Amino acid sequence: MKAVFYDEHGSTDVLQYDEFPDPEIGPEEVLVDIKAGGLNHLDVWTRRGMPSPEELPHIPGSDGAGVVSEVGERVARFEEGDRVVVDPGLYCGECEFCRKGEQSLCVDYKMIGEHVRGVHSEQAAVPEANLIELPEGVDFVTAASAPLVFQTAWRMLMTRAEIQQNDTVLVLGASGGVGHACVQIAANEGCEVWATASSEEKLDHARDCGADHLVNYEEEDFAEVVKAETDGRGVDVVVDHIGEATWDDSLSAAARGGTVVTCGATSGVTPETNIPKVFWKQLDILGSTMGTPGEMDDVMAKVFDGTFEPHVRAVLPMSEMARAHEMLEGREGFGSVVVVPDSEYDPDDYE
Ligand SMILES: [Zn+2]
Structure with a gap:
């Protein structure tokens, strides 16, 4: 697959968009064909190495939306063809805070795209617990720009x-x-x-x-x-x-x-x-940090029904990720920057 990645931390020069080994899913994971990925300032911090991902080369990107292409053997909620949005917070599910329903206080809280490989790529392996269903009628770009913020x-x-x-x-x-x-x-x-x-x-x-x-x-x-x-x-x-x-x-x-x-x-x-x-x-x-799965459901329901409107300032092909990062660093414009795999990118879609 094609992916945005980097082998070392640094300026936007380290960002590459090239062939990367296809992700493999575990029994509780879902393979998602990413249709759009949202950027956050976290992507800039992580690229600079503060904080540092656990493994290089690293694929950035916490926010994404796409279509399920394969499911692990223990996955029950999704099947091939489902439209989904990624919830980027990873939690253990077993510590005292997770057991109280306070997953964003988890002692082992991690972020997709920060501590582990992210979703700014053609495909991503995502835990079933980190996906929510994207209703028909809500486009991928809007969905991908919303979850983290x-x-x-x-x-x-x-x-x-x-x-x-x-x-x-x-x-x-x-x-x-x-x-x-x-x-x-x-x-x-x-x-x-x-x-x-x-x-x-x-x-x-x-x-x-x-x-x-x-x-x-x-x-x-x-x-x-x-x-x-x-x-x-x-x-x-x-x-x-x-x-x-x-x-x-x-x-x-x-x-x-x-x-x-x-x-x-x-x-x-x-x-x-x-x-x-x-x-x-x-x-x-x-x-305050991130949210619980229940809070994610509550707020995304209001994004999906149009109560809240994520503002998207630019949609770029993933090969222009350096430009996307520069837009965040330069504080240009208003709203989110979203990237789309080059194979799916048609500028006429984002006038
Ligand atoms: Zn926990």
Whole structure:
């Protein structure tokens, strides 16, 4: 088969698209003909070697959708020809957290495309437990762009921050994958949503996703804007996946008794924390990672029925993976970048 892979970590120059040995399935695995693969910042980090996959050469890619071409002998839920989407979180199923239904807390939690070979290839061997059925009428590109970011956003807001109707919610970096999912989820729950982004064009997209208030963080201090627009109160929930560059302002923008929830730190991982801000305002600081299979089912059902719309900024052939990575690294545009095997790629399909 053809696959995107690399033999060493580094710049986008290490990305190859060439022949790779066909994957072999185990008894509980399914062979999927990949029709579309979504990119995430995780693909960039992994390519650079932080964190490092367990084995080189490595095939990147956590998100994908396709058609079942073969099933292992113990697979019960799928058969050849089924349309499926990949849920990238791998868990042991046996530790105390898995037994409590908290699979994203698994002591051996891993990601397809990060710790093990991913799905940016013509075929992928995926555990049956990591596939969900893709309904007819939902295209592969839309499906492949959603799982990682939408389950992350869903768990952060619904399970961890427990947003309620009429809550005020600030979403930083609303033009990214997780950000645009958070805006849609909070708006759908009836929250009043502030969104930050770096350009008017990106903010227009955030408005289309349901944001009520827009802040261009290149021109304005978002914490000051939020406080001014809430009569000094601040917001109930701040979603911060930026980290070092925004952390202190996130603590400032949260209301007394408010919540700051984080699922990442793309600008740096060790910001200073003004502790009195945390105790005096009695803030809840929450972490969140990925989601459980049940959360994945819940949020993908709303992607499939059109409640949530993953925004796709570009669809490229897999041979242009370097360009796809550059689009993420350069923070160009709004929404996900999706790749399609060259053998399936017709640019007229993605106007
Ligand atoms: Zn476990």
